[in-house]
Amino acid sequence: MHSYKELVALFEQYHSKQKFDERYDVYRAMKYIMGMSSKRVRPVLTLMGCELFGGDYKSAMASAFALEVYHNSTLVHDDIMDKATTRRGNPTVHKRYGVNVAINTGDMMFTEAYKYLGKANHASTNELFEIFNTSVIKIVKGQSLDMEFESRDDVSEQEYLEMIDGKTSVLLACALQIGALLAGADKKSQKLIFDFGLNLGISFQILDDYLDAFGDPKLVGKRPGGDILMNKKTILFIKALELASPKQKQQIEKLLMEKDKNKKVTTMYALMEQTGAKEYTEKLIDKYYKKSLKNLKSITVTEERKQPLLELAQLLRAREK
Amino acid sequence: MHSYKELVALFEQYHSKQKFDERYDVYRAMKYIMGMSSKRVRPVLTLMGCELFGGDYKSAMASAFALEVYHNSTLVHDDIMDKATTRRGNPTVHKRYGVNVAINTGDMMFTEAYKYLGKANHASTNELFEIFNTSVIKIVKGQSLDMEFESRDDVSEQEYLEMIDGKTSVLLACALQIGALLAGADKKSQKLIFDFGLNLGISFQILDDYLDAFGDPKLVGKRPGGDILMNKKTILFIKALELASPKQKQQIEKLLMEKDKNKKVTTMYALMEQTGAKEYTEKLIDKYYKKSLKNLKSITVTEERKQPLLELAQLLRAREK
Numbered sequence: 304m305h306s307y308k309e310l311v312a313l314f315e316q317y318h319s320k321q322k323f324d325e326r327y328d329v330y331r332a333m334k335y336i337m338g339m340s341s342k343r344v345r346p347v348l349t350l351m352g353c354e355l356f357g358g359d360y361k362s363a364m365a366s367a368f369a370l371e372v373y374h375n376s377t378l379v380h381d382d383i384m385d386k387a388t389t390r391r392g393n394p395t396v397h398k399r400y401g402v403n404v405a406i407n408t409g410d411m412m413f414t415e416a417y418k419y420l421g422k423a424n425h426a427s428t429n430e431l432f433e434i435f436n437t438s439v440i441k442i443v444k445g446q447s448l449d450m451e452f453e454s455r456d457d458v459s460e461q462e463y464l465e466m467i468d469g470k471t472s473v474l475l476a477c478a479l480q481i482g483a484l485l486a487g488a489d490k491k492s493q494k495l496i497f498d499f500g501l502n503l504g505i506s507f508q509i510l511d512d513y514l515d516a517f518g519d520p521k522l523v524g525k526r527p528g529g530d531i532l533m534n535k536k537t538i539l540f541i542k543a544l545e546l547a548s549p550k551q552k553q554q555i556e557k558l559l560m561e562k563d564k565n566k567k568v569t570t571m572y573a574l575m576e577q578t579g580a581k582e583y584t585e586k587l588i589d590k591y592y593k594k595s596l597k598n599l600k601s602i603t604v605t606e607e608r609k610q611p612l613l614e615l616a617q618l619l620r621a622r623e624k
Numbered sequence: 625m626h627s628y629k630e631l632v633a634l635f636e637q638y639h640s641k642q643k644f645d646e647r648y649d650v651y652r653a654m655k656y657i658m659g660m661s662s663k664r665v666r667p668v669l670t671l672m673g674c675e676l677f678g679g680d681y682k683s684a685m686a687s688a689f690a691l692e693v694y695h696n697s698t699l700v701h702d703d704i705m706d707k708a709t710t711r712r713g714n715p716t717v718h719k720r721y722g723v724n725v726a727i728n729t730g731d732m733m734f735t736e737a738y739k740y741l742g743k744a745n746h747a748s749t750n751e752l753f754e755i756f757n758t759s760v761i762k763i764v765k766g767q768s769l770d771m772e773f774e775s776r777d778d779v780s781e782q783e784y785l786e787m788i789d790g791k792t793s794v795l796l797a798c799a800l801q802i803g804a805l806l807a808g809a810d811k812k813s814q815k816l817i818f819d820f821g822l823n824l825g826i827s828f829q830i831l832d833d834y835l836d837a838f839g840d841p842k843l844v845g846k847r848p849g850g851d852i853l854m855n856k857k858t859i860l861f862i863k864a865l866e867l868a869s870p871k872q873k874q875q876i877e878k879l880l881m882e883k884d885k886n887k888k889v890t891t892m893y894a895l896m897e898q899t900g901a902k903e904y905t906e907k908l909i910d911k912y913y914k915k916s917l918k919n920l921k922s923i924t925v926t927e928e929r930k931q932p933l934l935e936l937a938q939l940l941r942a943r944e945k
Contacts, residue, residue, distance in 0.1 A: 433742060
C-alpha cells in the first residue's frame with residue numbers, strides 16, 4: 304500500500320516513460336497540458352481503488368494514465384467553451400496552439416485514453432469500457448447542463464446536483480471503480496467505492512462553490528466572488544433565490560444586472576446569509592461528506608487498507624473555510 | 625447476402641429505433657446531423673465486411689452504427705475547424721447550435737460510438753477496440769496534417785498520401801475489418817479486406833481531388849476549381865509543382881497570390897496539364913483502384929460473396945470524369 308504522495312510519484316514515473324509522436328501538433332499540445340502541475344487526483348484514485356482491494360497498483364497504472372489523459376482532454380475542450388485564457392498559471396491549449404489544434408488535441412487525447420484503457424489486459428475489459436463510457440456520457444451531459452444554466456434563472460437544486468455530478472463527481476467515482484474492478488472487487492464493493500467517490504466529489508464541488516464566495520482569499524488563492532460576478536447558478540445562488548422573501552427575491556434579481564462589482568458581491572453575500580442559503584450549503588457539504596464516509600465504512604476490507612482514502616477525503620474536506 | 629441498397633435500408637431501420645435523451649442539446653444536435661441525407665458508406669461497409677465472410681449482418685449492426693456515429697462526430701468537429709457553414713445542404717451543427725454545443729456534441733457522439741462498439745458482445749471486443757483506436761489515431765493525425773499543410777508549400781506526395789489515408793481511407797478500411805472480425809475472419813483475411821478498403825479509399829479521395837479540378841460541374845454537383853482557389857495542397861498541385869520547369873514553378877507560385885479567380889483557375893488547369901500532373905494523377909487513381917481489386921481478389925471466399933463489394937468499388941470509381 305502506498306500513500307497519496309507515493310502514488311503521485313509512481314504515476315509521474317510512468318507518465319514520463321510514455322512516448323508520443325511529437326512531429327504532430329496534437330501530441331505537442333498533449334505534452335504541454337499533461338506537463339502542467341496537477342494534483343493527479345483521478346489517477347491516484349484509480350491506484351488507491353486497486354490497492355484498497357489488495358490489487359497490485361501496477362495492474363491499474365495504464366488505466367490510471369487513461370483517466371488523467373481523458374480528464375485533461377475535457378479541460379482542453381472546456382477551456383475553449385469557457386473562453387478561458389489561463390489554466391494552472393499557463394496559457395490554455397487553445398491560446399497557445401489555436402482553437403483548431405485544441406479541438407483536435409482533445410479528440411486525440413480522448414482516443415489515447417481509450418487506447419490506454421485497452422491496455423489493462425484484463426478479463427473484464429468489457430466492464431471496464433462500460434463503466435468508463437457510462438461516466439463519460441454523464442460528464443458530457445453535465446457540461447451540457449452547465450452551459451444551459453447560464454441562460455436560465457430557474458435552475459433547481461436537483462438540476463444543480465445532476466450538473467456537478469457530471470462535471471466533477473462521476474469521474475472521481477469512475478476512477479475508483481476502475482481500480483477496484485482491476486483488483487477483482489465484487490459488484491457490491493465496486494458500487495460502494497463508486498458511491499464513496501461520487502458523494503465525496505459532490506461534497507468537494509459544493510465546498511468549491513462555497514469557498515468561491517466565503518473562502519479566505521489568502522487560503523483559497525483567488526479573489527472571492529467570481530461566481531457571483533458571473534451570475535453563476537451555484538447552490539448558494541439557487542438556494543438564496545428559493546428561500547428568499549418576495550422582497551429579497553427582487554433584490555437578487557436586481558443584483559444580476561448590477562454593474563458595481565463591489566456592491567454586487569457584498570450585497571449578495573448578505574442575502575446569502577439572510578436567506579439561510581449559506582447555512583444550508585454548509586450543511587449540504589457535510590451531508591455528502593458523511594455519506595461518503597459511510598460508503599467507505601461499509602466496504603469489507605481492513606481499516607488499515609482504507610487509511611489512504613480516508614486521509615484523502617479528510618484532506619479534501621479540510622480546505623479552509 | 626444483401627445489396628448496398630438493402631443494407632442502407634436495414635441500417636436506417638436500426639437507426640430509427642435508437643433513442644437518445646433529447647432533453648439535452650447534444651442529443652438534439654446528434655439527431656440533427658445523423659438525420660441529414662447520407663450514403664451511409666461506412667456502416668454499409670461494416671455490414672458487407674461481415675457478410676463477405678459469411679457472418680450475419682445483424683451481429684455487426686451495432687458496430688456499423690458506431691462507425692456512422694463516429695464519422696458524423698468528426699464532421700461536427702471538422703466543420704468547426706473549417707468554419708464550414710453548410711453540410712449536405714443544411715446549416716452545420718455549429719451554425720445551428722453554436723460552437724460550444726458543437727464541440728460538446730462531437731465529444732458525446734464519440735463516446736456513443738464507443739458505447740455501440742461495446743455492444744458487439746463478441747469474444748474479440750478487445751481486438752475490435754484496438755482496430756478502432758488505431759484507426760481513430762490515424763484519422764486525428766490526418767486532420768492535424770491537413771491543417772498544417774495550409775501554411776506549407778513543400779508538401780510531398782508521401783505526406784499527402786499519409787494525410788488522405790487518415791482523412792478518408794482508414795475509416796473505410798476499419799469499417800470493413802470490424803465487419804470481418806465480427807464474422808470470425810482470420811487475421812490474414814482481415815488484413816486483406818482492410819487493405820482493400822484503404823486502397824479503394826485512397827483512389828476515391830484522389831479522384832475526389834481530381835474531379836474538383838477536372839470534373840464536369842453538371843455531374844460533380846459543384847463549381848470546379850474550389851481547391852485551386854483555396855490553394856489546397858492536393859496531389860494535382862503537389863505534382864504540378866514537383867514536375868514543373870523553373871519557369872512553370874514561378875508561374876505556380878505567382879498564381880497562389882492571384883486575385884482574379886477565373887485567371888487563377890484556368891491558368892492552373894493549363895499548368896496541371898502541361899507539367900503532366902493531370903496525367904500522373906489519373907494514373908495514380910487507377911493504380912490504387914487496381915491495388916484494391918487485387919486485395920479483394922486474394923480473399924478466399926466465393927466470387928459471389930464478393931459481388932456487393934465489387935459493385936461498390938466500381939460505383940465509386942465510375943464517377944464522372
